[in-house]
Every structure is written in C-alpha cells, then in structure tokens.
Amino acid sequence: MRLLGTIIGLQVQVKSLKIGAPPQKRYDPAGIRQVERLGLSSDGVESWDDNGLPLADVHNIKQPSGKNRAGSNGISICFTSHYALMRRRFGKHLTDGIAGENILVDLQDSDEIFTEDTFENGIVIEGVDGGRITLQSVIVAPPCVEFSRWALRYPDEDRPDRTVTETIQFLHEGTRGFYCSFAGSGVILRLGDQVFVP
Numbered sequence: 742m743r744l745l746g747t748i749i750g751l752q753v754q755v756k757s758l759k760i761g762a763p764p765q766k767r768y769d770p771a772g773i774r775q776v777e778r779l780g781l782s783s784d785g786v787e788s789w790d791d792n793g794l795p796l797a798d799v800h801n802i803k804q805p806s807g808k809n810r811a812g813s814n815g816i817s818i819c820f821t822s823h824y825a826l827m828r829r830r831f832g833k834h835l836t837d838g839i840a841g842e843n844i845l846v847d848l849q850d851s852d853e854i855f856t857e858d859t860f861e862n863g864i865v866i867e868g869v870d871g872g873r874i875t876l877q878s879v880i881v882a883p884p885c886v887e888f889s890r891w892a893l894r895y896p897d898e899d900r901p902d903r904t905v906t907e908t909i910q911f912l913h914e915g916t917r918g919f920y921c922s923f924a925g926s927g928v929i930l931r932l933g934d935q936v937f938v939p
Contacts, residue, residue: 742865742937746820750838750845751779751930753788753798757806758841759887765898768891772799773841781874782926785815786843798843812922817842817882818864819918822852826916831892831908840888842918846936856915857881864921865937866930874928875939876921884912 756772774796776788785801799806800815809815819842827835838845860879867873886901889908895901 742939745936745938746846746848746851748844748866748930748932748934748936749821749847751776751788751932752838752841752843752845753779753786753796754800754841755796755798757799757808759885764900766887767897768885768887770839770841773838775838777932779843779930781816781923781928781930783812783815783922783924785809813878813880814882814920816844816876816921816923817918818844818846818876818921820853820855821845821847822854823916823918825852826854827892827912830911832894834894835892840917842882844930844936854916855919857919859938860919860921862939865939867935867937868929868931869933874923874925876923879919879921881913881915882918882920884909884917888912888917 753774753776754772755774758768758770758772759766760769761767780787784803786798787801788796790796797804799808802809802815821837824835824837857880864876864879865873889905893904893908895905
C-alpha cells in the first residue's frame with residue numbers, strides 16, 4: 742500500500758450548503774461543522790457535539806433531506822493539495838474544508854492531484870490502533886453551479902456565463918473531491934488516522 746497522508750479534518754454538513762430558491766440559489770458553508778471524530782456506516786456519516794448529542798450529515802441515508810443518491814454520496818473526501826490548486830485559481834477564500842467534505846487528508850509535502858482512477862481499488866484508512874477499513878466505489882464529487890459561482894465570487898444576481906462553465910469543468914475531475922461508500926458499521930475515524938491507496 743502507498744501512504745497518501747494523514748486526516749487533519751473531519752466534518753459533517755448539518756444542513757444543505759445550497760440555500761435559497763432558483764434563480765437566486767447560492768452556496769453557503771454555514772452548515773459545515775468540524776468534529777473530532779466521525780462515525781461511518783453503510784448509511785453514511787454522523788458525529789456528535791460536545792454534549793454527546795448526534796450531528797447527522799444531510800447525506801446520511803437515514804436523513805429526510807433527500808441528499809443521499811442511492812448510497813453513492815454518503816461519504817466525501819478531499820486533499821490539501823486539491824485545495825492548494827483551487828486557491829491558486831480562485832483565491833484565499835478557498836480555505837481547507839470549505840467545500841464541505843467529510844474527510845480532509847493532508848499530503849504533507851506533496852502537491853499530487855488525484856483522479857478517480859487513483860482510487861479504483863478503494864481508499865484504506867488506518868487508525869492509531871492499527872485497525873483498517875476500506876472506502877469503496879470512489880467517484881468524482883461533481884461540482885455544482887452554486888459552489889462554482891461562490892469560488893469565482895460571481896454575483897448572485899447575474900446569470901451564469903462562460904467563466905462559470907469553465908469553473909465547473911475545472912472542478913469536475915475530482916478537484917473538489919470524491920464520494921465513496923463503506924460497507925460496514927460502528928467504525929469511528931479520528932484526526933491523525935492515516936490514509937493509503939492499495
């Protein structure tokens with residue numbers, strides 16, 4: 742296996758990051774909550790606040806939000822190198838984690854950019870206790886118009902133009918991250934866990 746990096750961020754989306762009604766629908770990262778540990782199951786992810794109360798992610802299949810697409814997008818992952826690439830194009834407001842992925846991996850000194858093909862055999866995560874799990878069915882997280890406009894700082898009231906289309910194309914090949922699934926239950930991820938490709 743090849744070590745990619747270390748988990749430095751865990752998050753849940755407690756509400757949709759796309760707010761408003763068309764044509765004024767826009768991206769708002771206010772629904773992102775950073776957490777110390779993340780529970781994984783075949784339903785998606787969940788976490789808990791400081792009082793032990795559940796923080797369910799809107800992509801968990803048990804949630805009535807309708808954000809889960811047949812189990813394909815219950816877990817999301819991105820990499821610090823991808824954020825560095827987005828910052829070079831769009832600016833400093835593209836801070837690590839702002840796209841709302843559940844798992845953020847620090848590649849340390851690498852600027853490698855991954856594609857879907859990188860993860861054809863899945864993603865392995867190893868905890869500090871040596872236990873390992875595998876995330877499977879890794880696919881590109883397709884960028885939405887709302888996030889693309891937000892990245893560009895495109896005015897909410899303006900109709901999308903070619904720059905928005907070009908931004909969607911730039912983000913599409915995995916730059917914004919990936920969706921994946923887990924065929925198990927009762928697993929907890931923590932900051933510091935290591936991430937590999939088989």
